[in-house]
Amino acid sequence: xxxxxxLTLSAARDGLENNEFSSKEMTEAHIDAMADAGVLNAFxxxxxxxxxxxxxxxxxxxxxxNAGPLDGLPLAIKDLFCTQGVLATAASHILDGFxxxxxxxxxANLRRDGAVFLGKTNMDxxxxxxxxxxxxxxxxxxxxxxxxxDTPIVPGGxxxxxxxxxxxxxALAATGTDTGGSxxxxxxxxxxxxxxxxxxxCSRWGIIAFASSLDQAGPMTRSVRDAALMLGSMSxxxxxxxxxxxxxxxxxEAVVDQGVKGLKIGIPKEYRVDGMPEEVENLWRQGTQxxxxxxxxxxxxxxxxxxxxxxxxxxxxPAEASSNLARYDGVRYGLRKExxxxxxxxxxxxxxxxxxxxxxxxxxxxxxxxAGYYDAHYLKAQKVRTLIARDFATCFELVDxxxxxxxxxxxxxxxxxxxxxxxxxxNDVFTVPASLAGLPGISIPAGLxxxxxxxxxxxxxKPFDEETVLRTGRALELxxxxxxxxxxxxxxxx
Amino acid sequence: MxxxxxxxxxxxxxxxxxxxxxQLEPLADELSNILDWVEQLSEVDTEGVPPMTSVADMxxxxxxxxxxxxxxxxxxxANPPEQEMGFFVVPKVIE
Numbered sequence: 001x002x003x004x005x006x007l008t009l010s011a012a013r014d015g016l017e018n019n020e021f022s023s024k025e026m027t028e029a030h031i032d033a034m035a036d037a038g039v040l041n042a043f044x045x046x047x048x049x050x051x052x053x054x055x056x057x058x059x060x061x062x063x064x065x066n067a068g069p070l071d072g073l074p075l076a077i078k079d080l081f082c083t084q085g086v087l088a089t090a091a092s093h094i095l096d097g098f099x100x101x102x103x104x105x106x107x108a109n110l111r112r113d114g115a116v117f118l119g120k121t122n123m124d125x126x127x128x129x130x131x132x133x134x135x136x137x138x139x140x141x142x143x144x145x146x147x148x149x150d151t152p153i154v155p156g157g158x159x160x161x162x163x164x165x166x167x168x169x170x171a172l173a174a175t176g177t178d179t180g181g182s183x184x185x186x187x188x189x190x191x192x193x194x195x196x197x198x199x200x201x202c203s204r205w206g207i208i209a210f211a212s213s214l215d216q217a218g219p220m221t222r223s224v225r226d227a228a229l230m231l232g233s234m235s236x237x238x239x240x241x242x243x244x245x246x247x248x249x250x251x252x253e254a255v256v257d258q259g260v261k262g263l264k265i266g267i268p269k270e271y272r273v274d275g276m277p278e279e280v281e282n283l284w285r286q287g288t289q290x291x292x293x294x295x296x297x298x299x300x301x302x303x304x305x306x307x308x309x310x311x312x313x314x315x316x317x318p319a320e321a322s323s324n325l326a327r328y329d330g331v332r333y334g335l336r337k338e339x340x341x342x343x344x345x346x347x348x349x350x351x352x353x354x355x356x357x358x359x360x361x362x363x364x365x366x367x368x369x370x371a372g373y374y375d376a377h378y379l380k381a382q383k384v385r386t387l388i389a390r391d392f393a394t395c396f397e398l399v400d401x402x403x404x405x406x407x408x409x410x411x412x413x414x415x416x417x418x419x420x421x422x423x424x425x426x427n428d429v430f431t432v433p434a435s436l437a438g439l440p441g442i443s444i445p446a447g448l449x450x451x452x453x454x455x456x457x458x459x460x461x462k463p464f465d466e467e468t469v470l471r472t473g474r475a476l477e478l479x480x481x482x483x484x485x486x487x488x489x490x491x492x493x494x
Numbered sequence: 495m496x497x498x499x500x501x502x503x504x505x506x507x508x509x510x511x512x513x514x515x516x517q518l519e520p521l522a523d524e525l526s527n528i529l530d531w532v533e534q535l536s537e538v539d540t541e542g543v544p545p546m547t548s549v550a551d552m553x554x555x556x557x558x559x560x561x562x563x564x565x566x567x568x569x570x571x572a573n574p575p576e577q578e579m580g581f582f583v584v585p586k587v588i589e
Contacts, residue, residue: 101569200550213549239557243550311532322509329510331582333573342585343510351512359511363521364528366509367497380535382545387538389546421524422531438549463551 004029005169009073009226010253012172016062016072023062023072027055027116030074034118034170039493040141042164044079045087046119054116061114070233071114076171078162079120080127081107081217082206090208091125091135094353095334104206105238106175106217113233118171122161125355126325127182127210130427132160133418134357142190142411143168143486147452150489152414156186156407156427162220163190167486173221173230177207179214180313181407181431184443187220188406188456191445191484193473194220195227196431198464199438200245202231203238211320212243214313214435224474227442228252231466247464255467260475261295263468266399270306271430276408280455283447284405287457290479291403291472299399303391308384309433310425315368315381316436321358322365328353360421389437396462401472404430406456410449430458440466442473446480454484496526 004026007015015021031048051074058072082088082100089095107117124134131154132140140160142153144167155164159176163186166174176183178196187194195218202217209215219230232252238244267288272281288298330336330349337352339345354362368377395402407427417423434441440463443456457476461469497505499518502525506513513521567580576583 098573101566101572200552239555242554243548243552245550245552246555305538308535308538311535314528314532315535326510330575331584332570334575336575339585342587345585346510347507347512350510351514354511359513360521360524360528362509362511363502363505363525366505367501367525367529370505370508377532379545380538380540381532382547383540383543384535384538385546385549386543387540389549421528436549 005033007172008223009172009221010223010229012073013070013229023055023058023116024052026072027051027074030118030171036491037168037170039490040143040164040168041138042121042140042161042168042170043076043119044089044091044122044137044161047086047117051116051118058114058116068112068114069229070110072116073172074116074118075110076118076121076162076165076174077107078123078159078175078177080123080177080208081175082208083107083117083120086120088120088208089137090127091123091137092353092355092358093136093335094328094350098333102206105203105240106207106234109236110233115233121165121174124158124160125358126208126321127158127177127179128321128357128361129157130181130185130424131417132157133414134355136355139414140164143490144191144411144453145486145489153411153453154189154414156189156411158182159186159220163187163192163194166190166192166220166222168490173219173226175217175234176220177215177217178435179211179317180435181428183218183220184406184431184441184456184458185427187443188445188454189411191454191482191486192220192222193224193227193442193444194218195231195442195466196435196440197231197235197466198440200243201464201466202234203236203241203244205238205240209324211317212324213320214317224442224444224470224477225253225256228256228470245464250467252466252470256470256474258471259294260291260472263296263401263472264399265291265296265298265472266301266395266402267298268301268303268306268395268402268404270303271404273408273426273429279449280405280408283455283457284403287403287446287476290476294475294479296475301395301399301402303395303433305384305387305391306433309388309436310429312381312384312388313432313436314364314425315377316385318361318365319369319378320365322362322369325358325362385436388433392437392439401468402460404458404460406430406443406458410451410453410455434460439463440469442469444473444476444480445482446476447482448484497522497529
């Protein structure tokens, strides 16, 4: 039998449907792969016993003719999603021992469709980071290495464990969440596909909150078809999330191969930063050419407020985070550090429980929301956010989708940027604008850097038009024919 | 637009985060760097622009105000660091 971990999600689905192998065999192959990949630190909690139980149950369902769209397919779940009875940490010390007695809507939807869960993946603490170095459980190592070197490379973040798990063939696919780029940027760094849906497409219920006006769940996969397949299961209206969109879920997989003939694709001139390597610029130009060759018309467009997106984000997101993270008080769940009185207990618990980046953002958020600074900072950023959304709306009167690089550079080595918060924030300079506007975006692995690391191209679409995003992404995937994968060096490391 | 050590101590207090004395100064530098960087937003002309409160083009739904999820005491009390007789326990707050 072929190596079952090398299949795409959709090929594995087809193989299960044709009884070429069982979910139990498929799941065991992934559990073995996970056991060999401890050095990558992609999982915080592995749940092999639960996964096997679910796989066996899936095989029974299939034999009875009751298989769902994802039945028996082993997935990894970012440790920001609550799954009933399994430790949920958000990669933070402050959630020590928290076993949610409920299931997030997105994971419940995946379970409804038969998916098997292999475990909870590592991430930046509370999804705050772009390198997976802020996790209380240690950094994730990118399965990719630079040519001829063994320097540990970051997988991107915050969904770094999910990205590494999918790239290293530890899971067929994974869930991620994206607040300012946390699906797309690690997908680009790890050579996989990452899709952030429109804000409201997937329910946020049961996902540990970071910045509620931005957070959105999405799939991380090894093909565009897989992203479409998984998004179909994850999406849908949920009365438990008041911002969940009450609209039908299209058959995303059905449109994937419709091509881009006749589509207009915008190329925004502002998506360049100082020092952006020429190879990124060249890949972007190549992507433009690929879409033209596939029959699309490319149009130069302008998104003039682009450069203000990142600073606006670093006011809005920390402000919301400071409010959302106020709930961690040592009373109802997680860590408690005893103090002399109630306030002292709160302060010690939070002082010890939050890592440096989370603390930094809570303090920034508290500052910009405090009396005397609210108008100058928070309100100003909210107004800039309106302008950024207007930029996109104007642009989408002219074009059907927008093509940009996902990140202005390839993945970097561990520790190279961790002492400079602003340098770290620049990872998200091309992903944050669409987050602020709530738009769908996908990152497609499209080439390699000169030192052998993956580079991604990003397609952005109109609100709730994931279909055009997927079609365009598929056209890039076909043209790029990105078949490279990381060498499995970690198997030799004990 | 820089924050000093005293300001960091004040916002840390508002945020209920204990920050050791020797970390206040480095944090003041870090936060000042970030706040100086976001200060570039002042270049943007936002005269007459409404602040965005929701990116979703929708009206918040209303529901009937009834209990939908009751009798979950044991679930609610599944995770606290300390509990007693069906209650969360906190340090004494009444002298």
